[in-house]
Amino acid sequence: MVEFWDxxxxxxxxxxxxxxxxxxxxLVAVAYLTLxxxxxxxxMQLRKGPNVVGPFGLLQPIADGVKLFFKETVVPTGANKxxxxxxxxxxxxxxxxxxxxxxxxxxxxxxxxxxxxxxLFAISSLGVYGIIVAGWASNSRYPFLGALRxxxxxxxxxxxxxxxxxxxxxxxxxxxxxxxxxxxxxDLGLLNWxxxxxxxxxxIFFVSILAETNRHPFDLxxxxxxxxxxxxxxxxxxxxALFFLGEYANMILMSAICTILFLGGWLPPAxxxxxxxxxxxxxxxxxxxxxxxxxxxxxxxxxxxxxxxLMRLGWKVFLPFSLLWVVVTAGFLVYxxxxxx
Amino acid sequence: MIIxxxxxxxxxxxxxxxxxxxxxxxxxxxxxxxxxxxxxxSAALFVLLGAEFLAMILIVVYVGAVAVxxxxxxxxxxxxxxxxxxxxxxxxxxxxxxxxxLLIELILVVSGWVLTPDAIKIGMETAPLVSNLTNTEQLGxxxxxxxxYLFQIAGMIxxxxxxxxxxxxxxxxPGVRKQNIARQVYRRPEESMAVRKVEPGQGV
Numbered sequence: 001m002v003e004f005w006d007x008x009x010x011x012x013x014x015x016x017x018x019x020x021x022x023x024x025x026x027l028v029a030v031a032y033l034t035l036x037x038x039x040x041x042x043x044m045q046l047r048k049g050p051n052v053v054g055p056f057g058l059l060q061p062i063a064d065g066v067k068l069f070f071k072e073t074v075v076p077t078g079a080n081k082x083x084x085x086x087x088x089x090x091x092x093x094x095x096x097x098x099x100x101x102x103x104x105x106x107x108x109x110x111x112x113x114x115x116x117x118x119x120l121f122a123i124s125s126l127g128v129y130g131i132i133v134a135g136w137a138s139n140s141r142y143p144f145l146g147a148l149r150x151x152x153x154x155x156x157x158x159x160x161x162x163x164x165x166x167x168x169x170x171x172x173x174x175x176x177x178x179x180x181x182x183x184x185x186x187d188l189g190l191l192n193w194x195x196x197x198x199x200x201x202x203x204i205f206f207v208s209i210l211a212e213t214n215r216h217p218f219d220l221x222x223x224x225x226x227x228x229x230x231x232x233x234x235x236x237x238x239x240x241a242l243f244f245l246g247e248y249a250n251m252i253l254m255s256a257i258c259t260i261l262f263l264g265g266w267l268p269p270a271x272x273x274x275x276x277x278x279x280x281x282x283x284x285x286x287x288x289x290x291x292x293x294x295x296x297x298x299x300x301x302x303x304x305x306x307x308x309x310l311m312r313l314g315w316k317v318f319l320p321f322s323l324l325w326v327v328v329t330a331g332f333l334v335y336x337x338x339x340x341x
Numbered sequence: 342m343i344i345x346x347x348x349x350x351x352x353x354x355x356x357x358x359x360x361x362x363x364x365x366x367x368x369x370x371x372x373x374x375x376x377x378x379x380x381x382x383s384a385a386l387f388v389l390l391g392a393e394f395l396a397m398i399l400i401v402v403y404v405g406a407v408a409v410x411x412x413x414x415x416x417x418x419x420x421x422x423x424x425x426x427x428x429x430x431x432x433x434x435x436x437x438x439x440x441x442x443l444l445i446e447l448i449l450v451v452s453g454w455v456l457t458p459d460a461i462k463i464g465m466e467t468a469p470l471v472s473n474l475t476n477t478e479q480l481g482x483x484x485x486x487x488x489x490y491l492f493q494i495a496g497m498i499x500x501x502x503x504x505x506x507x508x509x510x511x512x513x514x515p516g517v518r519k520q521n522i523a524r525q526v527y528r529r530p531e532e533s534m535a536v537r538k539v540e541p542g543q544g545v
Contacts, residue, residue: 008344083370083374113393114393114475114477115393115394115397115475115477118394118397118398118401119397121397121401121405122397122400122401122404122405125400125401125404125405125406126400126404126405128405128409129377129409129412132409132412132413132416133374136370136412136416144416147416148413148416148417151409151412151413152413155406155409155410158405158406162401175475175477308520309520312522
């Protein structure tokens with residue numbers, strides 16, 4: 001019995017504890033990301049934003065959550081019930097499990113696996129299922145159109161995301177995410193991060209993650225002017241809330257991936273004492289917050305893309321360019337004998 | 342480890358069960374979803390074998406891309422499910438015959454499989470362990486160093502197949518209004534705009 005406790009139960013409990021340590025702050029972050037978005041957009045549009053519930057509207061996300069929780073779950077008569085309810089769960093779960101391999105600080109990672117980069121790529125490519133299944137199971141025109149758009153869009157932009165990840169891997173010489181962060185450590189601090197030598201890829205990656213998370217200006221799957229609310233038209237109550245949470249958790253996740261690949265993860269921007277006193281996880285959070293600000297900034301600024309232009313950008317601009325850049329980077333590394341061992 | 346044994350049997354059973362559901366599900370969309378479940382469980386089996394790179398590639402390529410396109414096509418099919426059920430008994434004899442022939446062939450092939458003594462001897466020896474390399478690096482060394490040319494040829498064949506498919510299906514339709522981005526960008530106000538003084542009550 002004691003053996004059973006030592007070998008199986010205790011490690012299992014520790015892992016569950018670690019998972020809760022990641023998931024609970026993440027959900028709080030998602031709740032406050034919605035407030036952050038509304039406040040930032042309000043300031044950009046000379047409004048006040050939510051300011052009634054709690055001081056400065058700080059309790060607004062909780063009020064929203066409670067409201068959604070007490071609404072009625074409506075399942076349309078013609079819908080495929082199992083898949084209809086499965087789809088939001090898939091979206092939500094996929095946006096959580098990717099966090100298993102994200103390193104928050106040196107050694108602060110749930111699963112430090114060797115193929116971390118590939119794992120993230122695999123999980124982000126699965127995100128399309130929640131949306132496409134939701135659209136089909138709703139058995140309704142607008143959700144179906146939204147789902148088809150989303151499937152085509154996410155598959156297209158994944159290709160260039162893949163090539164961007166390959167370039168970073170070529171430079172870092174490892175698929176391990178902690179290893180990728182450590183490869184950006186150096187005397188120059190901020191200038192050692194991969195976004196300096198790979199600046200064009202950084203831009204491509206950022207635009208692609210906007211498309212991958214279905215955010216403005218690529219939010220065609222839920223374009224409210226044309227498709228009511230796209231794939232989530234028929235959803236209400238907690239099913240809708242799960243889509244919402246999943247979408248925002250995905251935004252944070254993609255910003256975290258971008259931080260790890262290009263912005264040096266938990267590393268401080270310079271090796272000065274003031275900066276190194278601040279723990280790495282705070283740096284990681286600050287970088288994610290900056291990227292999320294850009295997400296919101298883009299939403300408040302740019303008009304929506306037309307669908308054919310979206311496809312043109314993905315296949316005719318990003319794909320050839322990122323493919324070329326992979327070849328150029330590989331050639332550079334081999335020619336100057338800088339291939340990481 | 343008892344846990345990994347239990348995990349193996351769980352994933353293996355799920356793989357077989359979902360593979361069976363792929364062919365027996367009435368609704369083709371459900372079939373594709375079961376196919377995805379089967380891919381997932383096979384990926385889990387790869388992880389149990391220690392081949393994490395293959396597991397991830399299986400998910401990225403098959404679940405992330407191929408199955409999405411399957412689903413995409415299958416969802417747009419216009420199928421009458423009642424009609425689909427009617428044909429089942431009608432085609433059962435032919436389908437069953439084909440299945441039985443395939444089964445017999447498989448049994449004949451597997452039972453007739455003879456290994457030479459040398460091959461058995463090689464199989465008995467343990468492979469040299471290169472423990473300090475991850476299996477991503479090992480695969481890379483085999484594919485990109487040892488079999489680099491074959492790998493390139495395989496890639497070229499796939500590329501040719503892709504271009505062939507595009508050429509065969511691409512139709513040039515006259516009269517399609519396409520957006521020419523370069524022309525739009527290079528358009529100057531002088532070419533496309535004219536400012537006229539319009540007399541009141543006369544029009545242009």
